[in-house]
Amino acid sequence: xxxxxxxxxxxxxxxxxxxxxxxxxxxxxxxxxxxxxxxxxxxxxxxxxxxxxxxxxxxxxxxxxxxxxxxxxxxxxxxxxxxxxxxxxxxxxxxxxxxxxxxxxxxxxxxxxxxxxxxxxxxxxxxxxxxxxxxxxxxxxxxxxxxxxxxxxxxxxxxxxxxxxxxxxxxxxxxxxxxxxxxxxxxxxxxxxxxxxxxxxxxxxxxxxxxxxxxxxxxxxxxxxxxxxxxxxxxxxxxxxxxxxxxxxxxxxxxxxxxxxxxxxxxxxxxxxxxxxxxxxxxxxxxxxxxxxxxxxxxxxxxxxxxxxxxxxxxxxxxxxxxxxxxxx
Amino acid sequence: xxxxxxxxxxxxxxxxxxxxxxxxxxxxxxxxxxxxxxxxxxxxxxxxxxxxxxxxxxxxxxxxxxxxxxxxxxxxxxxxxxxxxxxxxxxxxxxxxxxxxxxxxxxxxxxxxxxxxxxxxxxxxxxxxxxxxxxxxxxxxxxxxxxxxxxxxxxxxxxxx
Numbered sequence: 116x117x118x119x120x121x122x123x124x125x126x127x128x129x130x131x132x133x134x135x136x137x138x139x140x141x142x143x144x145x146x147x148x149x150x151x152x153x154x155x156x157x158x159x160x161x162x163x164x165x166x167x168x169x170x171x172x173x174x175x176x177x178x179x180x181x182x183x184x185x186x187x188x189x190x191x192x193x194x195x196x197x198x199x200x201x202x203x204x205x206x207x208x209x210x211x212x213x214x215x216x217x218x219x220x221x222x223x224x225x226x227x228x229x230x231x232x233x234x235x236x237x238x239x240x241x242x243x244x245x246x247x248x249x250x251x252x253x254x255x256x257x258x259x260x261x262x263x264x265x266x267x268x269x270x271x272x273x274x275x276x277x278x279x280x281x282x283x284x285x286x287x288x289x290x291x292x293x294x295x296x297x298x299x300x301x302x303x304x305x306x307x308x309x310x311x312x313x314x315x316x317x318x319x320x321x322x323x324x325x326x327x328x329x330x331x332x333x334x335x336x337x338x339x340x341x342x343x344x345x346x347x348x349x350x351x352x353x354x355x356x357x358x359x360x361x362x363x364x365x366x367x368x369x370x371x372x373x374x375x376x377x378x379x380x381x382x383x384x385x386x387x388x389x390x391x392x393x394x395x396x397x398x399x400x401x402x403x404x405x406x407x408x409x410x411x412x413x414x415x416x417x418x419x420x421x422x423x424x425x426x427x428x429x430x431x432x433x434x435x436x437x438x439x440x441x442x443x444x
Numbered sequence: 445x446x447x448x449x450x451x452x453x454x455x456x457x458x459x460x461x462x463x464x465x466x467x468x469x470x471x472x473x474x475x476x477x478x479x480x481x482x483x484x485x486x487x488x489x490x491x492x493x494x495x496x497x498x499x500x501x502x503x504x505x506x507x508x509x510x511x512x513x514x515x516x517x518x519x520x521x522x523x524x525x526x527x528x529x530x531x532x533x534x535x536x537x538x539x540x541x542x543x544x545x546x547x548x549x550x551x552x553x554x555x556x557x558x559x560x561x562x563x564x565x566x567x568x569x570x571x572x573x574x575x576x577x578x579x580x581x582x583x584x585x586x587x588x589x590x591x592x593x594x595x596x597x598x599x600x601x602x603x604x605x
């Protein structure tokens with residue numbers, strides 16, 4: 116684990132402290148019988164963040180997001196969206212908030228446009244005046260008169276974004292927004308998310324795709340088996356990783372044994388004709404001397420910049436067996 | 445301005461009007477009296493123990509009332525339960541419920557809108573039944589005066605009302 120588990124935060128009893136925060140969640144817990152879906156989850160999203168909620172499938176992302184949107188009652192913990200409690204103050208707590216969990220769903224027997232008109236009516240205010248613009252924004256104006264039953268997954272995903280934009284949200288909550296989109300659609304969706312963020316919208320999105328989060332997000336939370344294992348900026352996450360090195364020597368067998376015997380070395384793998392291991396710099400200096408003294412010639416010792424992918428595996432699988440499917444429990 | 449129960453009700457109706465099965469339901473309700481007439485035409489007997497049962501062959505107007513009586517005994521409650529159940533269950537099954545619940549309507553407003561729409565639909569079904577009964581009965585047995593339950597004679601035009 117890269118960071119200590121976050122200390123239990125003070126309960127969100129006083130509203131004023133968290134008035135400004137789009138999302139403040141403390142100690143969220145939800146279990147289904149023996150299965151713990153979400154365990155003591157804290158999330159803090161600041162105004163203007165593009166916040167990535169990252170974790171493998173089944174880690175509890177959607178459960179946590181259901182609680183955020185007031186669709187699911189947690190066994191414990193509290194949520195505030197701009198200072199309001201979605202568990203108690205509905206629908207007011209969702210003023211200025213829009214989004215969906217899992218994939219967006221619509222009435223298949225109504226056209227895309229009529230679906231938007233329906234949800235706009237359920238929003239009240241002047242949401243109905245934004246239907247056309249929302250359709251244009253997501254590039255669906257040409258298919259708006261067709262029934263949603265004939266839409267592809269990608270078109271539904273676009274319509275899902277459109278239906279969220281009707282609310283003119285200050286906070287947009289999206290569950291795997293690029294799911295089911297083709298490469299062009301993924302690019303469009305990401306560009307759109309960046310545009311919306313540039314206009315000042317706070318965006319909370321879940322993803323199991325590292326590249327997506329790396330490209331889009333300013334802050335991330337990584338969830339594993341219902342627990343947050345990291346929350347913070349991407350830059351800090353990069354910095355927090357143990358450095359990795361690639362090593363090529365005259366005698367890889369002996370070098371591997373020598374390095375493997377050092378308890379301070381985190382991980383040691385053989386990749387082709389190179390050894391890859393993680394260790395702090397002072398340890399690496401000692402090791403290079405030890406290798407030389409053992410009569411092993413060093414052809415290359417190259418520091419690796421940690422990829423987010425590696426960090427992700429380290430966080431979500433504890434660094435062990437990154438090539439094994441974790442058993443479903 | 446926040447949406448109201450009326451908003452929910454209006455859109456529930458619009459949803460009903462956009463679905464094929466709504467019309468199939470109305471058609472089935474209208475078919476019921478026609479079937480009744482056909483069966484009556486094929487045989488001599490009749491539901492003489494039912495209120496107005498004796499009048500069936502004397503005036504076409506009795507049919508609608510008899511069919512309505514049957515509907516109120518066996519059909520209407522069941523259909524109401526089915527319609528009301530489906531109008532909520534279909535949203536859960538289709539995944540649209542969680543979309544609706546994250547808008548600006550209160551849950552009670554959504555439910556009230558659905559309840560009103562269910563009742564509206566059941567009333568529409570009963571009206572279809574009544575209309576088809578009047579038409580079918582009149583074609584089969586004519587537009588004649590009707591003896592009501594107390595034995596008084598009602599003129600055909602009066603009975604229609």
